[in-house]
Amino acid sequence: MQAPEQPILRDIVLVGGGHSHVGVLKSFGMQPVPGVRLTVICTDMHTPYSGMLPGYVAGHYDYDEVHIDLSRLAVFAGARLYRDEVIGLDRVNRKVLCRNRPPVPYDVLSINIGSTPQLHGVPGALENAIAVKPITRFNERWLALLERVQRHPGTTTVAVVGAGAGGVELLLAMQWRLRHALRALGRNPDELVFHLFSSDANILPTHNLGVRRRFDAVLAERQVRVHRNAAVTQVTPGRLQTAAGEVIDTDEIVWVTRAGGAAWLRDTGLALDADGFIQVTDTLQTVTDPAVFAAGDIASMVNHPLEKAGVFAVRQGPPLAANLRLSVQGGTLKPYHPQRSWLALISTGDRYAVASRGWLGFAGAWVWRWKDWIDRRFMAKFQDLTPMDTHGTRAQPTSAGVAGTVQLTPEESLQAISAIAMRCGGCGAKVGATVLSRALSQLHPVQREDVIIGLSDPDDAAVVRVPAGKAMVHSVDFFRSFIDDPYLFGKVAANHALGDIWAMGAQAQSATAIATVPSGLESKVEDVLFQMMTGALEVLNEANCALVGGHTGEGKELALGFAINGLIDDDPAQILRKNGMCPGDVLILTKPIGTGTLFAAHARLSAKGRWIDAALQSMVVSNQKGAQCLREFGATACTDLTGFGLLGHLVEMTRPSGVDAELDLGALPLLDGAQECVAAGIVSSLQSANVRLRRALRNQEAMVNHPRYPLIFDPQTAGGLLASVPADKAQACIAALRELGYSHTVAIGRVLPQGEALEPISLCA
Structure with missing residues (x-):
């Protein structure tokens, strides 16, 4: 990665990748503060935009259209992205405590983790219902439900607990998508039964009467069974019960209510409100600790009680970014004054939406198109990222600029001058x-x-x-x-x-x-x-x-x-050496390839975060058990794939072994995104040196246009093992390696007797 010229003087740590923090990252990417480093700690590489989530569920958008890629955004902002779960704070030593890594020090901390469904308050809900947050877990369950409904004919009953705007909108989106899927299969959409549970007498209780009546009509038209004054008091497998004693059998229970603060916040010493949300002042600093900020749903403004709505998290992004800058520069922080009313655009599952603001309400297909335009414009800010210059680097300040930007103690100033000199x-x-x-x-x-x-x-x-x-x-x-x-x-x-x-x-x-x-x-x-x-x-x-x-x-x-x-x-x-290959052996590879092109793309903001995450997960898998397994199955030669790429290492094995080899391009295991990156012309800086080995290919001209051809030259970091195994043991060896956790292990070719041609390697598809 591009290293900054100036020393790091202050650390701003962002816990969570919510709507406010993505605004902070974009702001710092556009205007970095010399000597200040950002670190984001988040459990996911992609953060969903709540305004488009119902449209995604309804099938109007794909995954990438509604998710902000935190990995790309962090690279753009020059920030470090740590994928982990935060479990606490050490405010005395100013460290964030994580589940799977060492504590992360901070000078200034900001928390934007959203709200957490409080399922533990209802017996059985935690075990038998799926909360809409975190979105990643809900998405997995939703896709499983979609597949189950399509594969298994018969009645499916879905219950949504929570009749605020979020619950109603999500129910209508799920119903629309599932009914559409059944119609496409020639099945009766009435196989689906939906229940909506409201603890209040009304649905959408924070919206005006006209808006509530519109949605009452939509729900009635779509045969949704609405249960009013029906707080859910108990959940058992396939069943829920309300305070009125009503019992409903259901196949899926979605929880969209009773949200509060994350449990770990209770041990931080920060002042929390009755629901566990962090109390903050108008500057978005916690009332307890001025070095800790909070924004979005997790924040509870003591002077301005706010509804938990995404619009506030988005609007808090710019003032939060400004105050984080000022806090490390020793400036006077500026108050954030939230708007008193806001426009809510609530979709009805289909491409139709209702607008609600105070007493105002109107609806139509044009409202959905308007909402779609607003949402796409917001997402474009975080998807259309351009490096600061053609090299993807930022202008570096002088030593005088660094020393004068961040407020330092006298001892720190001496250290900074020494570091810059x-x-x-x-x-x-x-x-x-x-x-x-x-x-x-x-x-x-x-x-x-x-x-x-x-x-x-x-x-x-x-x-x-x-x-x-x-x-x-x-x-x-x-x-x-x-x-x-x-x-x-x-x-x-x-x-x-x-x-x-x-x-x-x-x-x-x-x-x-x-x-x-x-x-x-x-x-x-x-x-x-x-x-x-x-x-x-x-x-x-x-x-x-x-x-x-x-x-x-x-x-x-x-x-x-x-x-x-x-x-x-x-x-x-x-x-076990490289030179023991025998004709008839099967070539086995234990890990997928593509790290070189993926990380070249990552530096250019051209790789998806989930591709990079999957590559890193592969790179930390040890080859120790794999090597032991290969020995047990009589491997005749072995090497680990590193900088010379697959072809380079295979040539190193064939020549001293006195054999030729056939490599099956179609069988190569690839990391997600690797083929897309090389197709875009993105390759590692070492690729050009590795490509010189094409002279070892017997039929290079015939295979040069194969989409996987460039990947045989791709340099690997912490790659898998390439081994030759006797043919009669190969399948059992592959099965054993997969059982050990090398799930991508495959046979990628075979060892041949040495022929008269000078080139030892031939390719097939």
């Missing part, structure tokens, strides 16, 4: 001993008896014992960070470095790290180093590989590598 080379480029010791003191490498001198008793060098009958296996890997999450980068770097050890059938023994960290305030350098090495150490410890030492220096970009020592039986016959 001309830095020493040689040993002067080392990270300071105090920073290094503080970061490393929090790490706990696995202890091994064969490590005589390591990090627990540091000396000039580490000393490890080689057991009798064992030989040493040495490997080294090092590369710059390609993602903005140091913890995840540490995991990938360690996993990548271990790949060569596993591929040769060895066991990892010890690792020595070499890291480069951008200069900056000591606290920022320390945290980046700690986050990165925590991720790496989790991988090394799981592999029973002891971290025994290393070197950390300053540099422009974050980078990490490891020299790995492994142990293997002192018998050349036990070493």
Whole structure:
């Protein structure tokens, strides 16, 4: 990723990817604050726009039309995106506590996580109903219901609990889509039965009488059974009961009511209202802690009680962004004054909508077209992202500009000046001993008896014992960070470095790290180093590989590598090498390919967030169990896929083995989005060097236009294992590898006797 020229002086952390925070990201992307870094912590890579969700359910929009891609937006904003669940705050030390990663320090924090359905208040609701939030979980359940209705004839009953605008609009959208699906199959749409439960005497109780009457008429026309003054008091499998004693059997229960604040907020010490929402002042700062802001549904303005409506979250984006800037610059924050009334455009499932504002109400197909235009215009702000210049970088400020932008303490000012000034080379480029010791003191490498001198008793060098009958296996890997999450980068770097050890059938023994960290305030350098090495150490410890030492220096970009020592039986016959391929063997690949093109696209804002997320999930999968499995099934040769790409590594195997190989392009397992990216002409910077190996292809001209052809040159990071396995064991081996979690494992070709042609590889489709 593009590294900033200026040191990081302040961290603004955004918890949640709601409507207010996407506005903050866009604002900082358009006008960054020198020395200020944004970090977004969110459970999902795509955030839905609530205004278009009913249209998506009704089938008027596809997934990408109604979701903002947080990954692309974060790259545009120069922000770090951490995919994790927040479980608490340490406000004393100013850290966000996450479920699966180290705490994340902040100078200023903003929370925009929306509301949380309070299903626990009704016995059985949590286990037997699906809440509309979080949207990702609801979407999975909704798609499952859609498929179930289409596949299984018979009556399906759906109950929606909550008769506000959100519940009514969602029910009508679901009904419209399901009835349309049944008609397309030639079935009777009356197989569907819908119930709507309102704890009030009226539906849409916050809207005027005219709007309520319009929707009463729509619901009656569409034969929705409306239950009024019918608070749901109990839910059991396939059944719900109301306070009036009414019992309804149902196949699906959707919960769109009784929302409150997330449970973890209760332990933060922040002032909350009766429903668990964070109380904030007019500046959107919490009444408890001026360093913590909140916006959207999770915020409860003490001076302006607001309905939980998406319009306020959107409108709070600009003032929130302005006040976050001012808070790190030491300026006077500005109050946000919400509007007293707002326009609500509520759809009826079909392409028809009702407008409601105060006493005003009108409806029509034209209202839906108007709503569609407004919604698409809003989404375009976050989908049509253009880098700041043709290189995707931002103009960098001078040292004087940095020092004068962010409010610093005298000690921090000295550190900032030192970080900006001309830095020493040689040993002067080392990270300071105090920073290094503080970061490393929090790490706990696995202890091994064969490590005589390591990090627990540091000396000039580490000393490890080689057991009798064992030989040493040495490997080294090092590369710059390609993602903005140091913890995840540490995991990938360690996993990548271990790949060569596993591929040769060895066991990892010890690792020595070499890291480069951008200069900056000591606290920022320390945290980046700690986050990165925590991720790496989790991988090394799981592999029973002891971290025994290393070197950390300053540099422009974050980078990490490891020299790995492994142990293997002192018998050349036990070493799994590249040169043992035999004619008749089947070529097996354990992971999908495409990391090179995907991350090149990511840097250009051309990759979908879910593609990048899936690629990273693949990259952190260890090859250790896969290598053991391949040995058990008699693999004759093996290597791990890295920078030379699939073709480069296959050539490395065929030539010393004295064989040829046939590669089936149609069988190649691909990461989601990889084929789309190469089709768009997006390739890694290493691709051109790898393409020179096309001279090893016997029928290159015949296959050059195949859509997967470019991917055989795509460089991989932490890729899978490429192995040759005897044909009679190949299918059983593939099944065993899939059982171990390598779900994309497939046969991608076969080993042939060496022919007279100079080119060892032929392609087929």
